[in-house]
Amino acid sequence: MIAIPGSATHGKARHAVSSINWINGDRAQSSIYRDTLHLLHRTTTISLSQVQQIHAQLLRTGLYDLPHYRTKLLSTYANHHRFSDAKSLLHSLLKPDLLSFTTLINAFSKFKEFKNTLNLFSELLANGLYPDAHVLPSIIKACTGILAVKIGKQVHGFSVASGLSLDPFVESSLVHFYVKCDELDGAHKLFKNMVEKDVVSWSALAAGYARKGDVLNAKKVFNEVKGLGLKPNTVSWNGMIAGFNQSGCFLDAVFMFQQMHARGFTSDGTSISSVLPAIGDLGYLNSGTQVHGYVIKTGFLIDKCIVSALIDMYGKCGCALEMSKVFEDTGLVDVGACNALIAGLARHGLVDKALRVFKELQDQGMELNVVSWTSVIACCSQHGKDIEALELFRGMQAAGVKPNAVTIPCLLPACGNIAALTHGKAAHCFSLKSGISDDVYIGSALIDMYANCGKIQVARCCFDRMPARNLVCWNAMLGAYAMHGKANDAIEIFHLMQRSGEKPDSVSFTSLLSSCSQSGLTEEGQHYFESMSRDHGIEARIEHYACIVSLLGRAGKLEQAYSMIKKMPFVPDACVWGALLSSCRLHHNMSLGEVAAGKLFELEPMNPGNYILLSNIYASKGKWKEVDKVRDTMRDKGLRKNPGCSWIEVKNRVHMLLAGDKSLPQMDKILDKLNRLSMEMKKAGYLPNIDNVLQDVEEQEKEHILCGHSEKLAVVFGILNTSQGSPLRVTKNLRICGDCHVFIKFISGFEGREIFVRDTNRYHHFKDGECSCGDYW
């Protein structure tokens, strides 16, 4: 039976319903079909089989040729999502007219079949038909939907040339088109010239500015409303709130929400789910609780988005309990809410709990989506669970969930952390194939990953190929060069950055200064430090002072470094004092070393490194009694037994030195000297001290030590959990120590070299592709 909503009482409708069964009858008369079809025009729901019956009858009776009927058929097929049927029906017509095309195009556009819409449009043109104002809005809507900027602009040009741009629907859909294409100025101009300005276009324009973070223009357009004689409605306000929330203008979002109420409008589900995340980001727990109360009172708790937003808000405000309570109380089984919960747990550092919730949901058969997988992958890679992140990524693909432009930058740090170059490359390939590789987040993460895997040239290649860059990209490249101690390249990037019009921030300067310090570019470093506030208006932060202290210290300007610490506008932290102490060790300055060490012993009494550095300084001056005193202190604190006097460390340093440069021919000489010195020291009852015996070596090799390469050659990553087996294959830059299952990540090439790497209490000896280890002390 045909359902005829709203018109069931109509006499003719009853007649139609009772006569529809006739259609199959042989005696059907055309007048009855005509009546029937007239009525079908008014009906909104009709079953597919009934349409097919009518279709067959129309063909039999020849009424099919009447344009009026076949239009109805086309739209009915389209309304039942039988797009290919509708299309073949259109193609079966000898000469499809504009009305047939328009009907189908409008239906396609309505159901967001945008590609089909545009294909049909080009067919329309190929048939020699001339589009009118009935079809153009749908075409523009399709261009908006798939961001077909070029076609949209061509249609715009056509509509101007044909005078159709004066049609109010064409006008307003063009405004919307330019808003969505991020060409706000164009949209604004178009809006100003509109013959009939309407609320919809006006709201879209203001919301567009808000979504872009252009607060000034957003408010300007929004406040023009009175002069335009337009009346804002709930949707207009919601657009502003949502736009400000999406662009991170949280205060403005909350302000608009308040204003909305102050002007007598009532917020609906959309307003609330848009304002809650903004409240959360601002940490306005009080406002959040008020909105929560309002949500309960108005019965909005059945709205999925609002529940997710509430959980998110409590998560951001640091209320883990309240967050879980909302989740449990609503009893709503929604992915969004689950995702918000997982993200909230991760934000509180409850990584294991987040993973457990994820697994439980998975076991319960919940349909987890990209956001769920991405959150949990991000959670792992942000909390040092890199292998788990890679495993989850694999699980995601096994579950048939397609990663997107957010997933990849969450995964890449995990690849970089453990130098899983193969996995990183796979993720890179994926982004290329999916056409998302131009994304700035992905680009920055790729730069970082390749740099972490020692592939600094590849990182640079990614950087150079980016079609658009933001501050994060520039900082990623600067950070990559700083990590590899390449100050000259960092400086080049820094200047390129400014020439491109991007303003450096304090992160940029940290990388720049750090690389100068590592490369011994003292004057350049000081120059950039001074220009920071003078030319760029950036106040130096404590990490910048730490860089400068290290820069001066490495250059031997220890007094200057110390006076820098004394006059800096911060209470110096362990990084600052640590930089001074390391420099003191490098230059054997005992008095300042004692000052720095004294401060460090207060700030971090359980860090063995500080004690070792100080005892190294004492040892280099032959103050063996002081060495013993430091050693006793360490023993009392339960730290190491034998600071700064390890033969292993001596060998370690020699090998590091040799691996980092080209001085192999000197090996024999150095070892000779080491042996002689160590014999003497042993005779005197002491183990050889690294700074003592390496003093000469360091004189010769200072350059290389200052370059920082030797220290960066290899990094011990962590213990491999052998009980579970690892999905991770040993890559070119990654080795596993056969004895203790420690991962060792090599940052630059190491083939054919013998290398010692130091862990906190073990050393790992790497030779001929094999790794063995022993106790450090």
Added chain:
DNA sequence: CTAGGGTTAG
């Protein structure tokens, strides 16, 4: 044949 607004992942 008819427009504009929503949450959770970086």
